[in-house]
Amino acid sequence: MTRDPLVRVENLSTYYEDDSLIGSKPPVKAVDDVSFTIKRGETLGLVGESGCGKTTLGRTLLGLLDVTDGRYTVDGTDITELSSEQRRDWRTRIGMVFQDPAESLNDRMTVGEIIQEPLTAHDWPTFSAAVRGGEATLAGDVTEASSADSPALTIDISGDAPTVEIRETLPLYQDEVTVSVDESTGSDPSTSTTVTVGITPSRAELRRERAFRLLDRVGLSEEHFYRYPHQFSGGQRQRVGIARALALEPEFLILDEPVSALDVSVQARIINLLEELQETLGLTYLFIAHDLSVVRHIADRVAVMYLGNVVEVGPTTSVYQSPQHPYTVSLLSAIPGSGSPWEGERVTLPGTPPSPRTPPEGCPLATRCPAKIRPDDWSLSPAAWRAIDAIQAVLYRRAGESQPIVGSITRRLGLSGDDELEATIEELLDDVTLPSDAQAVIDDVIELAKMGDTDAAIEQFSSSFGSACETDHPTATQHDKSWRSACHRHQNEYVDVEETIGSRDRSSAAVDSVDGTVNN
Amino acid sequence: MSEPPLLAVEDLVVEFTTEREVIRAVDGISFEIHAGETVGLVGESGSGKSVTARAVLGLLSSPGQIKRGQIQLQGTELTESGWDDHRGTISIVFQDPANSLNPVYTVGDQIVEALKIHQGLRGRMATTRAVELLEDVGIPDATARIDEYPHQLSGGMQQRVVIAIALACDPDILVCDEPTTALDVTIQAQILDLLADLQRDDDLGILFITHDMGVIEDATDRVNVIYAGEIVERAPTDVLFSRPAHPYTRALLNSIPGRTPPDAQLPTIDGEVPTPTGPASRCRFAPRCPEAFAACENTAPTHISIDTDTATKTPVSEEFDARESTVEQSSPSHGAGANEAATRQTNRSAACLLYEDSTAHQQPDSQ
Numbered sequence: 019m020t021r022d023p024l025v026r027v028e029n030l031s032t033y034y035e036d037d038s039l040i041g042s043k044p045p046v047k048a049v050d051d052v053s054f055t056i057k058r059g060e061t062l063g064l065v066g067e068s069g070c071g072k073t074t075l076g077r078t079l080l081g082l083l084d085v086t087d088g089r090y091t092v093d094g095t096d097i098t099e100l101s102s103e104q105r106r107d108w109r110t111r112i113g114m115v116f117q118d119p120a121e122s123l124n125d126r127m128t129v130g131e132i133i134q135e136p137l138t139a140h141d142w143p144t145f146s147a148a149v150r151g152g153e154a155t156l157a158g159d160v161t162e163a164s165s166a167d168s169p170a171l172t173i174d175i176s177g178d179a180p181t182v183e184i185r186e187t188l189p190l191y192q193d194e195v196t197v198s199v200d201e202s203t204g205s206d207p208s209t210s211t212t213v214t215v216g217i218t219p220s221r222a223e224l225r226r227e228r229a230f231r232l233l234d235r236v237g238l239s240e241e242h243f244y245r246y247p248h249q250f251s252g253g254q255r256q257r258v259g260i261a262r263a264l265a266l267e268p269e270f271l272i273l274d275e276p277v278s279a280l281d282v283s284v285q286a287r288i289i290n291l292l293e294e295l296q297e298t299l300g301l302t303y304l305f306i307a308h309d310l311s312v313v314r315h316i317a318d319r320v321a322v323m324y325l326g327n328v329v330e331v332g333p334t335t336s337v338y339q340s341p342q343h344p345y346t347v348s349l350l351s352a353i354p355g356s357g358s359p360w361e362g363e364r365v366t367l368p369g370t371p372p373s374p375r376t377p378p379e380g381c382p383l384a385t386r387c388p389a390k391i392r393p394d395d396w397s398l399s400p401a402a403w404r405a406i407d408a409i410q411a412v413l414y415r416r417a418g419e420s421q422p423i424v425g426s427i428t429r430r431l432g433l434s435g436d437d438e439l440e441a442t443i444e445e446l447l448d449d450v451t452l453p454s455d456a457q458a459v460i461d462d463v464i465e466l467a468k469m470g471d472t473d474a475a476i477e478q479f480s481s482s483f484g485s486a487c488e489t490d491h492p493t494a495t496q497h498d499k500s501w502r503s504a505c506h507r508h509q510n511e512y513v514d515v516e517e518t519i520g521s522r523d524r525s526s527a528a529v530d531s532v533d534g535t536v537n538n
Numbered sequence: 539m540s541e542p543p544l545l546a547v548e549d550l551v552v553e554f555t556t557e558r559e560v561i562r563a564v565d566g567i568s569f570e571i572h573a574g575e576t577v578g579l580v581g582e583s584g585s586g587k588s589v590t591a592r593a594v595l596g597l598l599s600s601p602g603q604i605k606r607g608q609i610q611l612q613g614t615e616l617t618e619s620g621w622d623d624h625r626g627t628i629s630i631v632f633q634d635p636a637n638s639l640n641p642v643y644t645v646g647d648q649i650v651e652a653l654k655i656h657q658g659l660r661g662r663m664a665t666t667r668a669v670e671l672l673e674d675v676g677i678p679d680a681t682a683r684i685d686e687y688p689h690q691l692s693g694g695m696q697q698r699v700v701i702a703i704a705l706a707c708d709p710d711i712l713v714c715d716e717p718t719t720a721l722d723v724t725i726q727a728q729i730l731d732l733l734a735d736l737q738r739d740d741d742l743g744i745l746f747i748t749h750d751m752g753v754i755e756d757a758t759d760r761v762n763v764i765y766a767g768e769i770v771e772r773a774p775t776d777v778l779f780s781r782p783a784h785p786y787t788r789a790l791l792n793s794i795p796g797r798t799p800p801d802a803q804l805p806t807i808d809g810e811v812p813t814p815t816g817p818a819s820r821c822r823f824a825p826r827c828p829e830a831f832a833a834c835e836n837t838a839p840t841h842i843s844i845d846t847d848t849a850t851k852t853p854v855s856e857e858f859d860a861r862e863s864t865v866e867q868s869s870p871s872h873g874a875g876a877n878e879a880a881t882r883q884t885n886r887s888a889a890c891l892l893y894e895d896s897t898a899h900q901q902p903d904s905q
Contacts, residue, residue, distance in 0.1 A: 067722040068693070251810060252583075281582040281749060286793035286804040293803070308722055311752070311796035315804065334800070352727040355752030356779065357796030366731060367724050369678075370692040412679050442679045 022094065023055035024270060024302045025079070030088035032071075032078045046375050048074035050326035051088070056270075056319075061296065061303040063317030063334065065310055065349065069371060071326040072306045076272045079304065080114050081105055092270065110140050113263030117275035119255035123247040129258050130243040133229040136265045143170055143188055143224055145217060151176025154199070154211040173213055175199055180213065187267050189227035194218040232261040237291060253284035260291065264299070274306045289316055310350060311357045314338055319500065322346045325371050325382040332501030342495075343503040344389040344515050365519055369411045376417070381506065384487040385414050389518040391485040391506055400522065402450045406483055409443055409460070413479060417472045439467050459483070542613060543570035544711050544743040545594070545628070550607035552586075552593050562814045563589040563602070565767035571711060571743040576733075578758035578775065579747045582790075584811050586767040587747045591715045594745070595630055596621030612710070626656045626707040633716035635696035639688040645672075645699050646684035649706055656707035671702040676732055694725035698732065705736070711743045712736075718753060730757050751794055755779055763787050766822040767814045772841075773886035783844050783888040785829045821891065833891055841887040842894065 030052045033045035048071040056062045064072050077083045079090065085098045092111065100108060116122035123132055136142075146163035147156055151174045156162055163169035170190075172183040180197045184190050196216040219227075230240055236257040247255055256276060263271055273292070277285040293316065295301060307313050313320055314334055321331040322345060330343040338359045341347045348367050351360035358364075367386045378384045392403060416439065443464055452460065459482040466475035480488045486506045495508035507515045552564035564586045571577050581587050592598050594609055596616065609616045611624050632638045640648060649668040653659040659667055665684070672680035675698040688696055697717065704712060714733065718726040730753070737744055746758050754761055754775065761778045763771040763786065771784035782788045791797060792805040809826040817838075821827070824834035 067724060282751070282790060283582060283793045283807040286795070286806045289795065290803050290806065309795075310723065311794065315795035315798065315800050348724060352723040353752060353796070354723075354726065354730065354750065354757075355755030357752050357794065364727055364731075366727050370694060370725070408678065415679070438679070438682045441681060446678075 024058045024093055025056040025304070026089075026091045027055070027079070028053050028089040028091075030075075030078065030090055031086045032074050032083055033086040044375055045086075046373075047326050047377060048374055049078060050374075050377070052323075052326070052328045053088075054321050054328060054331050056302055056304060058269075058302055059296070059300055060319065061305050061317045063313035063320040064304060064306045064323060065308060065313050065320060066323035067371065068308065069374070070323045071374070072323050073274055075323070076114070076274050076304065076306050080112055080272055081109050106140075110136075110142075110266040111268050111270060113266070113268035113271045115256070115259050115263045115271065115273045115276045118279050119252060119259050120247070120279075122259055123255060125247055127246075128243065129233070129238075129245055129247065129250075130226070130229050132247070132258060133232055133261050133265055134225045136262060137225045137228060140266055141221075142228075142266060143221065145170050145215075147171040147173055147213075147215060149213055150174045152211060154213045156215065157212055158215040159217040160215045171195065171215065173197055173215070175211070175213060187228075189224055189231055190217070190219065228265065229261075232264055235264065235295070236261045251284075252280050253288060256280065256288050257291065260288075260295070264295070269300070270302045270304070272304045272306070275308065276305075277312060278307065278309065285312070292316065310353050314359075322349065325377055326374055327382050327504070329383065329505070330503035332498065332503070336498065336501055340516070342497060342501075342508070342515060343383075343505050344387050344507070344519065345383050346503070347515065347519060348388060362520060368407065369415075372414055378414075378488065380484075380486065380488045380490050381492050381504075385411060387487060388522065389505075389507060389515045390487050391512055393483065393485045396453075396456060396483070398452070398456065399450070402452055402456075405446050405450045408446045409463075410476075410479060410483070412439070412442055412446070413463070413467065413472060413476050416467070417476055440464050456482075541572065543572050543610075544612055545571040545745070546608070546610040547590075547594060548608040548610070550590070550593060550609065551605040552589050552598065552602055553605045554602045556601060559815050562605075562816060563767055564593065565814055565818065566607070567762075567764070567767075567769050568607075569762050569769065569772070571745055573710070573743050574737065574741045575760070576737065576744040576746050576758045578754045578761040579745060579764055580749065580751065580754045580761060580790075581764035582749055582811055584813070585764045587749075587764055588715055590764070591630065591713050591745065591747055595628060595713060597630075627709055628711040628713065629704040629707055629709040630713040630715060631697070631700055631704050631717045634720045635693060635700045636688070636720075638700045639696060641688055644685050644687055645691070648699070649684075649703055652703050652706035668702075668706075671705055672699070674705065674736070675699070675702045676728070677702075692725075693721055694728060697721060697725075697729055701729075701732065701736075709742070711745065713745045713747070715747045716749070717746075719748065719750065726753070733757065751779075751791060752796075763790070766812050768818070768822065768889060769841075770823065770890065771886070771888040777886055783886065783893070784823075784890050785827045785892070786823045787888075789826075789828070821889075829892060831891075837891060839889045839891045839894070841889045843887040844893055 030049060031047070032049040033047050035045045036043045052075065054062065064075065066072050074083065078085060081097060090097045095108065097105065097108065127135070145160040146169045147160040148163045148169040149156065150172060154175060160171060168185060170185050170188050174181045174183070180199050182192060182195050182197055184192070184195070194217060198214045200212045200214065229243060233239065233242055238254065238257055238261070247258065250258065276292070277288050280288060289312065292303070296303060305313065305317055317334045319332060320334045320337050321328050322343065323329070324345045330337060330341070330346045337346060338350065341350055347360065348365040351358060351362065351365045365388050367388065369386055372378060372385055381387065384390060390407070398406070443460065447460070459478070463475045463479045466478055490506070492504040492506045494502040494504045496502045505515060506512060507518065547570070548568050550564055550567045551562065554561040554563055567590055569577060579587050579590060589598070589602065593604055598604065604617055607617070611627055614624065616624065646665065646668050649671055650664045653664045653667055669680045669684055672684060677683055677695060677698055683691070688699070691699065717733070718729050721729060733744065734757070736742060746754070748754060758775050761773060761775050762769045763778070763784065765786050771778065771782070771787045773783070778787065779791070782791055789805065789807045793807065795804060798804050807826050812822055814822060819838060820836055821830070821834045821839050824830045827834065
């Protein structure tokens with residue numbers, strides 16, 4: 019049982035539908051067919067640029083967003099199949115810490131109220147009790163524990179006097195619980211025993227006590243209970259956020275950029291606190307961050323997300339040492355300073371990610387990939403290929419933006435042309451001479467684009483200069499038991515990613531230096 | 539004799555007077571920027587970095603005011619003559635591009651506005667120049683994008699536009715206040731590359747303000763480390779990272795996650811950055827300093843220059859040690875004049891009693 023991963027995500031998708039009266043646009047595929055697992059007590063780092071879907075994924079796993087497709091199980095329970103009632107109970111097992119502690123805490127509540135809020139909302143604690151050492155009916159302040167969760171009280175009636183065991187996280191003392199065993203009532207001998215339990219402190223008192231303990235747990239003190247969030251520093255506020263997330267004794271914490279808003283010295287203390295809590299409470303973390311150095315420090319395994327896809331997932335040390343996916347390479351090489359594990363030249367991705375509403379058909383990275391597969395039909399110089407990539411980027415951007423209706427109609431009718439695009443493309447090809455057949459394709463593309471049919475232009479472009487990267491969605495290649503990435507270059511027929519990037523680096527450096535001498 | 543600096547800030551003190559107290563946000567800061575170099579100002583939030591930037595640009599607003607010190611821009615004393623005649627010489631790029639741009643004007647309008655004010659360009663001339671500027675900052679398809687509104691651009695593109703606006707007045711000095719903090723790493727890399735290119739083309743002097751040590755390491759030639767309104771250490775970038783002299787710099791570097799082995803606890807700095815309310819009577823870092831001794835509590839340290847070769851070092855990890863050996867050979871190549879200013883530029887110094895002669899023997903050994 020404990021060998022199984024705590025969290026299992028299979029082919030999970032979360033789309034934002036956008037229906038309007040006039041007609042529905044394609045949905046935003048924020049999370050698209052994502053699979054991974056998180057073992058008990060493990061930290062999975064989730065990295066990627068803003069807009070890649072990492073926060074949506076976090077919110078989906080918390081149950082704040084509906085799953086569009088796929089399965090999501092925690093501890094064997096399929097969350098997508100739960101009723102809303104069941105889901106509410108289940109949610110107590112997951113905690114969330116948000117990025118900006120200034121915005122995620124209510125300014126009008128004291129810290130004590132903030133930490134107690136989830137306790138009140140879920141009517142904590144439920145005095146569930148289990149009886150050991152005999153059959154008995156429970157009465158008094160407690161309810162029968164269902165077999166699934168660990169009971170608040172375990173009452174042993176086998177001895178002369180009943181003994182009570184109190185769950186560790188419950189701030190209740192032995193002398194606050196009274197137990198009386200009554201065997202005389204009832205006619206049926208097997209269920210004749212009644213155990214009556216009385217609990218002295220009220221739920222409110224226990225919640226308060228729990229809040230005090232939580233404050234202590236996260237390195238704050240009792241005096242902070244009565245203060246308001248604005249009286250705290252950023253680091254202290256994040257501690258309050260963590261205390262609140264821990265209130266309902268979750269086993270799985272989703273940490274959405276928990277240290278991004280903090281200074282390095284404060285950040286270090288919060289990271290240490292999170293690691294200490296994980297060890298003592300046996301927590302499982304999903305650590306969402308864009309700071310790759312932080313993830314390297316805290317995560318056991320890391321998942322790299324791009325445009326709603328997990329492009330690579332594996333043990334942190336392996337992924338950082340020899341990244342397999344071109345996107346991971348560029349991400350690691352972009353870490354500024356000596357923190358970057360990548361030893362070659364910085365691999366800068368051109369442009370920005372495409373819209374998740376209209377993702378590329380093939381590989382999600384195809385529009386920006388530094389190691390894209392070139393078709394064999396052409397023998398072009400590296401500079402020419404770069405110009406062609408740039409043209410493609412311009413076309414994709416044009417396709418993504420909404421055209422004014424009048425403009426697009428006049429263009430389709432051939433009444434006006436998109437001269438800007440032609441000028442841009444010609445400028446991109448300024449320093450490059452293409453072979454005549456390649457130039458002919460570009461001319462066709464310009465002609466189509468001028469007519470306003472950008473989609474046809476892209477299709478024409480891709481069918482000539484595209485490769486598997488544009489047409490086929492890459493499937494994941496397993497490098498190791500828990501390490502996989504999705505790139506066409508993992509197939510044997512292609513040169514691998516690292517070698518490709520290395521050789522393109524050199525060729526572009528060579529070309530640049532040639533350009534330089536010509537210009538001078 | 540080397541060229542005079544573009545910008546020289548000398549003993550700058552900025553105070554904010556509130557009903558309760560007078561906060562000395564910047565307390566006696568001095569630094570220089572020469573043409574073609576990038577000078578870093580690094581520190582935690584509340585250390586006075588941004589206030590310094592605003593003071594240098596003459597953008598301080600009440601209750602903040604310059605209490606003391608000089609800001610010399612190409613030989614002109616700005617604190618006396620005012621900034622108005624020099625606005626075109628120095629410009630600034632702020633942290634959040636979304637807040638720096640006006641959402642109801644097109645990108646082109648906003649660049650043209652700057653061109654109109656600073657260069658007197660109008661009409662077609664201004665538009666053509668605006669397109670050129672957008673191309674200079676690496677925006678593809680500039681003729682189309684000039685008519686777009688800020689919300690139609692991504693964060694990285696927006697920051698490029700902000701840089702284009704800053705360049706519209708053809709400045710000699712660019713102040714970058716956390717220019718990449720709001721951006722993703724891959725976009726940050728693009729912007730850092732862009733700034734380096736622009737600097738090479740125009741011989742810009744750049745003041746680079748950030749809290750990110752990694753960015754400082756990549757982007758700057760020299761660094762000033764600021765703590766509670768004071769510069770506590772200044773050094774050429776490679777030296778600062780290989781052999782930090784001030785205990786605060788060391789602590790700051792140690793707390794960066796990438797420098798500690800993943801299974802080890804991160805070293806931390808206890809306590810909070812104090813808010814200075816008057817002249818320093820002691821070392822402001824002393825309460826948090828692991829190397830503090832009795833004298834630190836009653837003596838305000840002054841800057842002491844440190845010989846580059848003999849400075850202390852505290853290796854953090856083996857990886858860090860290995861890196862150091864490669865850095866060791868490179869010597870600082872910035873500035874080489876014989877005048878006093880150039881001496882300050884070449885040398886490294888730290889405001890710490892560890893380096894006072896009388897306490898020299900207390901210098902911490904490398905572990």
